[in-house]
Amino acid sequence: MYLQHFSFAETPFSLTPDTQFFYAWQSHKAALNTLLVALNNSEGFIKVVGEVGTGKTLLGRLLLKSLSPQRFVTAYIPNPHLSPDELKLCLAQEIGVAVSDHVPAHQLTALINSRLIELAQAGKQVVLILDEAQTMPRKTIEALRLLTNLETEKRKLLQIVMLGQPELDHMLARDDLRQLKQRIVFSETLKPLDFMGVRNYVAFRLHSSGAAHSQLFSLLALWCLYQASQGIPRLINILCHKALLSAYAAGKPSVDFACLRCAIADTSEARWTGKLWCLQFTGKWWWAYSLAGFSGFLLTLVGGR
Numbered sequence: 001m002y003l004q005h006f007s008f009a010e011t012p013f014s015l016t017p018d019t020q021f022f023y024a025w026q027s028h029k030a031a032l033n034t035l036l037v038a039l040n041n042s043e044g045f046i047k048v049v050g051e052v053g054t055g056k057t058l059l060g061r062l063l064l065k066s067l068s069p070q071r072f073v074t075a076y077i078p079n080p081h082l083s084p085d086e087l088k089l090c091l092a093q094e095i096g097v098a099v100s101d102h103v104p105a106h107q108l109t110a111l112i113n114s115r116l117i118e119l120a121q122a123g124k125q126v127v128l129i130l131d132e133a134q135t136m137p138r139k140t141i142e143a144l145r146l147l148t149n150l151e152t153e154k155r156k157l158l159q160i161v162m163l164g165q166p167e168l169d170h171m172l173a174r175d176d177l178r179q180l181k182q183r184i185v186f187s188e189t190l191k192p193l194d195f196m197g198v199r200n201y202v203a204f205r206l207h208s209s210g211a212a213h214s215q216l217f218s219l220l221a222l223w224c225l226y227q228a229s230q231g232i233p234r235l236i237n238i239l240c241h242k243a244l245l246s247a248y249a250a251g252k253p254s255v256d257f258a259c260l261r262c263a264i265a266d267t268s269e270a271r272w273t274g275k276l277w278c279l280q281f282t283g284k285w286w287w288a289y290s291l292a293g294f295s296g297f298l299l300t301l302v303g304g305r
């Protein structure tokens with residue numbers, strides 16, 4: 001592939017949420033800080049919401065890495081589309097309770113409770129991280145709320161972090177879930193990157209993968225990338241990967257507008273604004289469009305600073 005061509009040590013735009021490639025964009029940094037501060041202060045319930053592909057799973061993995069095992073015991077459930085009993089069973093296994101699949105529900109709760117007390121006495125805080133929290137059935141959410149009732153006189157025995165798509169907010173807006181909603185102490189929203197964010201994100205990922213120089217993408221290519229991805233990291237990765245492939249196939253030393261145009265044309269999820277920009281730069285009236293577009297581009301650039 002293009003690794004050798006661009007002297008990369010590894011693929012810069014892989015779709016796997018790899019913490020080594022974490023770019024501390026304002027919104028992600030703020031969410032991570034809130035999570036760390038809240039957990040260190042033993043706050044009960046925290047929620048992080050973000051559109052598809054904005055980096056929730058990556059944030060969850062980063063959080064797991066950032067919590068010191070001397071102080072925290074973590075339980076990570078990547079897919080909580082489970083019944084209440086299945087959720088409890090997963091939690092029990094994650095925090096080291098030896099249970100079989102056939103333990104009755106009431107016994108399971110008692111076992112979890114005594115294990116949580118044991119861990120609290122050993123000076124450990126237990127954090128349950130639920131990714132894809134918007135997929136949780138209503139009854140399971142209720143079971144989750146009851147689990148957070150477990151507490152000592154001083155603090156909660158279980159802290160919960162919910163990571164989910166905006167549907168999670170819609171779900172929590174339901175009247176019958178207001179009790180749980182009221183317990184959410186901190187909420188954060190992951191926002192897409194702005195133009196400067198996209199530029200720095202691309203440079204950062206190129207640098208992290210060992211690229212000799214991080215200005216591999218022309219400014220115009222980056223602008224079209226921003227328009228076509230609307231700053232969503234997963235879309236940025238998909239488009240950059242395809243644009244690099246296109247540059248490699250054409251034997252080019254860097255990624256120009258033409259490579260980005262190929263990538264956008266090949267990606268059905270690319271936003272229409274990006275497709276429009278590609279048209280602008282290739283159509284008959286390209287110079288007129290470009291003049292108008294360039295003014296907009298400069299305005300955004302100035303605004304992004």
Ligand SMILES: Nc1ncnc2c1ncn2[C@@H]1O[C@H](COP(=O)(O)OP(=O)(O)OP(=O)(O)O)[C@@H](O)[C@H]1O
Pocket residue numbers: 014015016017018021022023024025028050051052053054055056057058059165233234237
């Ligand atoms: N701040 C960031 N720094 C570096 N890469 C990021 C960042 N945010 C997201 N990504 C990358 O974007 C891609 C999508 O991230 P991730 O899978 O975490 O999104 P998600 O919000 O969990 O998506 P979904 O809603 O589909 O579950 C991954 O390749 C991830 O590495």
Ligand SMILES: [Mg+2]
Pocket residue numbers: 056057058131132
């Ligand atoms: Mg995810």
